[in-house]
Amino acid sequence: MHDKYNFAFFDEGSKKEIRRTILKAVAIPGYQVPFASREMPVARGWGTGGLQITLVCIGQDDILKVIDQGSDESVNAVSIKKFIKATTGIKETIDTEEATIIQSRHRIPEEKLREDQILVLQVPTPEPLRNFEPSEARTKELHANQDYTGAWLMLFEQIMKYGNISTGADHTVRVNDRYIAVPSPIPKFDNPKMDNSQCLILLGAGREKKIHAIPPYTKVKSIDFEDMPFKVEDFSDKVCHECGSSGVFMDEIINRDGSTIYKCNDTSFCLKQKERGRLNER
Amino acid sequence: MSDKPVIDVKHLYKQFGEGCSYCRNKENKLAGNYCPVCSTVYACRDISFKVYPGEILGIVGESGSGKSSLMKCLYFDLPSSGGEVFLSAYEKGSINVLNESNQIKKKLRDYIFGMIYQNPYDGLRMNISSVGNIAEKCLAAGIMSIKDILSISEGLLKKVSIPKERMREIPKKFSGGMQQRVQIAKALSNNPPILLLDEPMIGCSVEFKDERGVLKYLTRKQAMLLK
Ligand SMILES: Nc1ncnc2c1ncn2[C@@H]1O[C@H](COP(=O)(O)OP(=O)(O)O)[C@@H](O)[C@H]1O
Ligand SMILES: [Mg+2]
Ligand SMILES: [Zn+2]
Numbered sequence: 056m057h058d059k060y061n062f063a064f065f066d067e068g069s070k071k072e073i074r075r076t077i078l079k080a081v082a083i084p085g086y087q088v089p090f091a092s093r094e095m096p097v098a099r100g101w102g103t104g105g106l107q108i109t110l111v112c113i114g115q116d117d118i119l120k121v122i123d124q125g126s127d128e129s130v131n132a133v134s135i136k137k138f139i140k141a142t143t144g145i146k147e148t149i150d151t152e153e154a155t156i157i158q159s160r161h162r163i164p165e166e167k168l169r170e171d172q173i174l175v176l177q178v179p180t181p182e183p184l185r186n187f188e189p190s191e192a193r194t195k196e197l198h199a200n201q202d203y204t205g206a207w208l209m210l211f212e213q214i215m216k217y218g219n220i221s222t223g224a225d226h227t228v229r230v231n232d233r234y235i236a237v238p239s240p241i242p243k244f245d246n247p248k249m250d251n252s253q254c255l256i257l258l259g260a261g262r263e264k265k266i267h268a269i270p271p272y273t274k275v276k277s278i279d280f281e282d283m284p285f286k287v288e289d290f291s292d293k294v295c296h297e298c299g300s301s302g303v304f305m306d307e308i309i310n311r312d313g314s315t316i317y318k319c320n321d322t323s324f325c326l327k328q329k330e331r332g333r334l335n336e337r
Numbered sequence: 338m339s340d341k342p343v344i345d346v347k348h349l350y351k352q353f354g355e356g357c358s359y360c361r362n363k364e365n366k367l368a369g370n371y372c373p374v375c376s377t378v379y380a381c382r383d384i385s386f387k388v389y390p391g392e393i394l395g396i397v398g399e400s401g402s403g404k405s406s407l408m409k410c411l412y413f414d415l416p417s418s419g420g421e422v423f424l425s426a427y428e429k430g431s432i433n434v435l436n437e438s439n440q441i442k443k444k445l446r447d448y449i450f451g452m453i454y455q456n457p458y459d460g461l462r463m464n465i466s467s468v469g470n471i472a473e474k475c476l477a478a479g480i481m482s483i484k485d486i487l488s489i490s491e492g493l494l495k496k497v498s499i500p501k502e503r504m505r506e507i508p509k510k511f512s513g514g515m516q517q518r519v520q521i522a523k524a525l526s527n528n529p530p531i532l533l534l535d536e537p538m539i540g541c542s543v544e545f546k547d548e549r550g551v552l553k554y555l556t557r558k559q560a561m562l563l564k
Contacts, residue, residue, distance in 0.1 A: 200440050204477045211472045212465060214483060215505050281482040 063110040064142040069093065073111040073266075077257060080268035085230025086198070087181050092264040097138065102160055104259030105177035106135055108266065109158045112173055112257070113139065119147045120154035124161045125304070125320035131160065149323040161224070163245040165303045165324040168254035170271060176239040178260040181267060183227040183237045203235050206278055220283060229276045236267055238275075244287045244304045249275040293317040298328035341425050342387035344411075344531055349420035351381035351406045370403070380406035384420070388531075405455055408535045412452045413442040424449055426530050447477040451524030455535040457516035460523065463509040467499065467519045470508065471526045478527035493522035 061067070076090040095103040113119065121136045123129040127149040135158065136147055148154050151164040158175040168174055184194045187205035197205065206227050213221050220226075224240040228249065238246055239258055249256060249269055256269040269275060279285035294301045296308075296316040303324065305317040319325035354377030359365050370379045380403040388394045398404055409415040411422065421433040426449050434445060446452075451474075454460040461470050471490040480486055494504055497518035508516045517537065524532060 200443055202443060204473055207476045207481070208465070208469060208473050211476070211483070211486070212469045215466050215468060282484050 060142045062115075062143060063113055063139070065093070065107075065110055070111040073107055076266050077108065077111070077268065080257070080266045081255070081270050083234070084270055084273050085228075085234030085236040085267055087236070087260075087265040087267045089264055090266055092261045095261065097135065101131060102135060102158070102177035103261030104263075104266070105158050105160070105175045105261075106138070106259075107261060108175045108257050108259040109139060109156055110142070112175070113143055113145060113156055115143075115145060117145055117155045118153055119145055120149060120151060120157045120323075121147075122157070122159045122162060122164070122321075122323075125306075126322045128322070150327070151321075151323060161240050161242075162304070162321065163241055163248045165319070165321045168248075168252065170253045172254045174252075174254050174256045176241070176256065176258045178237060178239045178258045178265075178267075179262070180225075181237055181258065181260040181263050181265040183235050198234060201233070203229075203278075206235050207280070210278060210280070214280075214283065220279070220285070226285070227278050229278055230269060231273050232276075234267075235278065236269075242288060242304055243277070243285070244290070246275070246277045246285070247287060251275075290317070295319045295325060295328070298325045299332060300325070300328050340389075341430060342389050342423075343392075343425050345387045345423040345425075345430060346411070347385050347421040347423075349381055349384040349407065349410060349422065350379075350418040351403065351410050351415065352418045353378040353380060370401070381410065405535050408452070408454075408533050412450055412533055413446060424531070447474075447479075448527065449530055451527065451529035451532045453517070453520050453524045453532070453534045453537045457508065457513065457520050460520040461508045461516060464507055466505045467494070467508055467511070467522075468504040470519060471523045474523050474526045480527075489526050490522065493525055494519075497522050 063070070065073075073090060076088050080086065080088045092104065093107060095106055097103055097106060109119070119136065119139055120127065121132045121139075123132040126132060139145070140147060151157065151166040151168075155171065156173050156175065157164065157168070158177070160177040163174065182191075182194055184197055184205050187209055188194050188197065197203070210220060210222070222243065224242050225237055226243050226246055227235050228238050228246060230236050237258075238249060251272055251274065252269065253271055255271050258267050258269075260266070277285040288304070290305045291302045293305050294317065295303070295305065296318050298319060300319055304320045306320045308316050308318055310316060319328070354372070354375060356377045357372065357375035359374040360367060360372035360377055360379075367373070367379060371377070372379070384407060386394065396404055396407070406415065410417040417435050420435065422435050423430040423432070424434055424445065427434060427445060434442070437445075452460065462473070465473075468487070468490045471493065472486045475486045475489060480489070490504060491501055494501065499515060499518055499522070508519050511519065521537065
C-alpha cells in the first residue's frame with residue numbers, strides 16, 4: 056500500500072524544510088520556531104504538529120509507538136499509527152523500551168527514556184503567555200526581552216482564586232534558564248521527566264504552526280514561587296488495581312458501588328508490570 | 338540632601354510625525370504645537386529639569402501641552418524624539434538612559450520608576466484581580482514570594498483605603514476613583530525611587546478623603562513628578 060506515497064508521506068523537500076525547523080528548535084531550547092505546517096489527512100487539533108515531526112524524523116529502521124493520554128489503543132493513537140504505517144511500512148510497538156520514536160499526546164511514558172529515542176509531543180497551544188497577552192507580536196517581544204512576569208502573574212491569579220497552584224496539566228516550564236515554554240498538556244507529574252532528559256523531546260503545534268524542542272540533558276524547571284514550590288501529584292500511597300504498581304500516574308476509577316480504585320494511566324507499562332508479576336508467580 | 342539629582346532631563350523632545358522641510362525650519366511658525374503643512378505634532382520641545390532627592394516637581398499646563406507625553410517618554414512607553422535623561426540610580430547618572438536597550442529600559446521601569454497614568458485603563462489590567470495588578474509590579478521587581486506580595490499589597494491597599502476583602506476583585510468593577518487608588522498602590526509596590534504621576538487625583542477628589550495623607554506618604558519617596 057505504501058508505494059502510492061513517497062516514504063513517510065511528505066516529499067523530500069518538505070521533509071528537509073521541517074527538519075531545518077527542528078534543528079533550529081534544538082539549537083534554541085524552548086524557543087518556538089515557526090514552520091509551514093502542512094495540511095494533513097488528519098483533522099487539525101488531532102496531533103498534526105506531532106505527526107509532521109514524526110514523519111520527518113522517521114527512518115526505515117525506526118520502531119514507532121503512539122500513545123494518547125497513556126493509551127496505545129485509543130482511536131486517535133490508532134489512526135495516527137495506521138497512517139504512519141501505511142506511508143512507511145515501519146514496525147510498530149506498544150513497548151516503550153523497544154520504541155525508537157514515541158509520539159504522544161498528554162503523557163510522558165513511565166519508563167525512563169534513553170538517548171537513542173525521540174519523544175514527540177502534540178501541542179495545541181504552544182505559547183505559554185497567550186492567556187496573558189493575546190497578540191503574537193507582543194508575546195514575541197516579551198520572549199525577546201525575557202519579560203516573563205505574565206507567566207508568574209497567571210500563576211499568582213490562580214493561587215488567589217483557588218488557594219493553590221491549580222494547574223493540573225500544561226504547567227509552564229523555563230527551559231535552559233532562558234525561554235519559557237509549554238510542556239504540552241502533560242500532567243504536572245510528568246514535568247520533572249523533562250528535566251535533564253536523556254531523550255530528545257520535540258513538541259509540535261500543527262494548527263499554530265510552531266515547533267519547539269528540549270534537547271537531551273537540558274535544564275527544565277517548572278515555574279513557581281519561593282514560598283510555594285512546584286509540586287507534582289502524589290500517587291505514592293495509591294496502588295494500581297491491575298498490576299500492583301504505585302508511585303506512577305494513576306487514573307481514578309469509581310465503581311458502581313461507589314468505591315474507588317486506581318489504575319496506571321500508562322497502559323503498556325501496566326501490562327508489562329502485570330506480565331512480570333505473572334512470571335514471578337510461576 | 339545629596340547634590341546629585343535623582344533624575345536629570347536635558348533637552349527632551351517628543352514629536353508625533355516625521356516633520357517636513359517647513360516645520361524643521363525653526364523660522365517657520367507652527368499652528369500651536371502642530372505643523373500646518375505635514376500635521377506633525379510637537380508635543381514636547383526642549384524640556385530640561387532636575388529633581389533632587391525628596392523633591393516634588395509639579396508640572397502645570399493646559400490640556401494638550403504635552404504633560405502626558407513627557408511622562409510616557411520618561412517611563413519609556415513612548416520613544417523620545419531627542420534629548421537625554423540621566424538617573425542617579427542607574428550607573429550613577431553617567432549614562433543617557435534613552436539610548437539603552439529595551440531590556441535595560443524594562444529593568445529601569447521595574448526597579449526605579451512607579452507610574453500612575455491619567456487613565457487607569459493604561460495602568461491596570463482590568464480583568465486581573467486588584468491584588469494581581471499589584472503583584473505584577475512586585476514580580477517584575479523580583480519579589481517572588483506570595484507572602485511578601487500579599488503583605489505589600491494589603492499594606493498599600495489599606496493606605497489608599499481599599500478594604501482587604503475587595504482586593505481579589507477585578508478593577509473593572511471598581512469606580513474610577515477606586516481604580517486610580519489601585520493604580521497608586523501598584524505604582525508604590527516596588528518602592529520606587531522615582532514616582533511619576535499623571536493627574537493622579539482625577540476622579541478621586543470626592544471619595545478620596547485621605548488624599549493628603551497619601552500624598553504625604555508619597556513624598557517620603559525619593560522624588561516624584563506630578564502634574
Ligand atoms: N499618540 C499620539 N499621536 C499623535 N498625537 C498625539 C499622541 N498623543 C498625544 N498627541 C498629541 O500631543 C499633544 C500633547 O498631548 P498630551 O501629552 O496628552 O498633553 P496633556 O497631557 O498635557 O494634555 C496633543 O496635541 C496631542 O493631541
Ligand atoms: Mg494628559
Ligand atoms: Zn511639517
